[in-house]
Amino acid sequence: MFGPFERMVAWRYLRARKGERFVSITAAFSLLGIALGVAALIIVLAVMNGFRQDLIGRIIGLNGHLAVQPASGRSLPDYAALAERLRGLPGVEQVAPTVEGQVLLTGEGGGASGGLVRGIAPEQLRERAVIARGIRRGSLEEFQGEDTVVVGMRLAARMGLRLQDRLTLVLPQAKGGDFSAAPRQRAFRVVAMYEVGMPEYDGRHIFIPLAAAQALFGLEGAVSQIELFVADPAQVAPVTAEVRQALAGRPLRIADWQGANSSVYAAVVVERNVMFLILTLIVLVAAFNIISSLTMLVKDKGRDIAILRTMGAGSGAILRIFLLCGATVGCGGTLIGFALGLGIALNFDALRTGMLALEGTPLFRPELLYLTQLPAVVDPREVAQVVAMGLILSLAATLYPSWRAARIDPAQALRHG
Known part of the structure; x- marks a missing residue:
């Protein structure tokens, strides 16, 4: 899809040169924002899964999963x-x-x-x-x-x-x-x-x-x-x-644990969904940063785009160059966030122990001590959904700036450049 010429030009545009530091710094912050958002989503979802599993295990561990009782x-x-x-x-x-x-x-x-x-x-x-x-x-x-x-x-x-x-x-x-x-x-x-x-x-x-x-x-x-x-x-x-x-x-009544503890179970599910929505906004804000940084890059490279067009590069090639620039930032940030979030989630017990040792005081009251023992349960399907969402948002954020770059008129750009 991306030829050697397009990859070379995209890489040159992403490298910071003298007088172009601001665009590169903005792109770096966009990458960092995507990475932190994806990592936070993976970690929080794993902790929420652990909390739900632990809470449900304690509730139903004493009461059974379902009960058969007399109707009267x-x-x-x-x-x-x-x-x-x-x-x-x-x-x-x-x-x-x-x-x-x-x-x-x-x-x-x-x-x-x-x-x-x-x-x-x-x-x-x-x-x-x-x-x-x-x-x-x-x-x-x-x-x-x-x-x-x-x-x-x-x-x-x-x-x-x-x-x-x-x-x-x-x-x-x-x-x-x-x-x-x-x-x-x-x-x-x-x-x-x-x-x-x-x-x-x-x-x-x-x-x-x-x-x-x-x-x-x-x-x-x-x-x-x-x-x-x-x-x-x-x-x-x-x-x-x-x-x-x-x-x-x-004449019997049959009740399962989900119905008997519907308020607790619903509260955990709602809290998890709200946390997912809040953290998704972090990824969305980072995707908007990609739009702004790529728009600035297009404006900064207007004269270069005009020269490439006069040398024979088609609008499709220009489109792919800037798509590759934005995708490198967005997809790179998503993959870094995936590695960071998964690494923390899989080693959550060791990190939690270290944090408690550094804190020196209990994070929770004695009656809530079990919260310090929560496992982080990584669901592969949820991780795949988070990564897919990060990639889709990152790629979607590159479409408009890339389309604008492809529609630049070489004559107008050279005249006003």
Whole structure:
């Protein structure tokens, strides 16, 4: 497309010579602007992807990807056969019947707090990666029998709990709704403490064995819900449709994590899109800089263009020369930004550690400490979109100045040059 003559002339025009420094400096700033804009887009999108993945992992790590609940009432009888049927559906990796309810917690030292109890089979709790990774004290191997409990670190600190302490769960209202009856209560032994980095969970959720929860809440032979985990949480909608079809006609309510946490998920998506739009404006401004620098170059080289035309260079050759000048700046900046952004995103953990060491003080409050551990997740499709956008904007910015250069009348340029 570009011949040797056009490449030679374009390269000579891009080199700064005496008296032409300003045009070259403007082109250099245009290249730098494109590079920084593309790099910022790649880095921010990678960090936002990491934030979304980490937040979603913490939310759904405790709650399951979708849940099957009774349409009315609080119990789901005959759950064993129902769970077995759900295990055979495509895309379903784990099925966990659970019992859930609010209780009053009292410790040996006299501390009291409200809490959310979740009854689950011990082997299924051990399979939940977010809990297994978050164990700070004790061990999930001791979570067995009917008198053990796993609590969050924030709850344990608030109530002064230590391992092997007794934690009493009090259910204020006895079965049947008779307010004259004594509250039901049961003591459990603390065998493990977890921390997932979300204050809502670390300070409120506790886990007890499924059989103990059934006895405490009077749900012998029944559960509150059945939680399902799928292979890809982002593709939970097709599995939800399969579950609805398999359970059609039954008085059940099916909810997935996207619907249950719609406000949080929507906020993350909106924030990511807004950041993409804001940073795209940086690339757009840099593209306008290419237009201005190339327009100045065309004006500065008007006499040279006229001489080239009189020597036999066609308007197409002039067009390609200035297209090549602008494309060199724009595409060069895009490729530099791609390399810079990808390098920072792929080494984000090491750079973050260095920044924290230089800062000397935490960047976030203790309850938001998990933000300092966010991974940067690079999505190849997004990187390709950013690079393509940078290249397209850069090439588009060269069209008008190049067209103006090709339309210069040699006679007029020489007369007024």
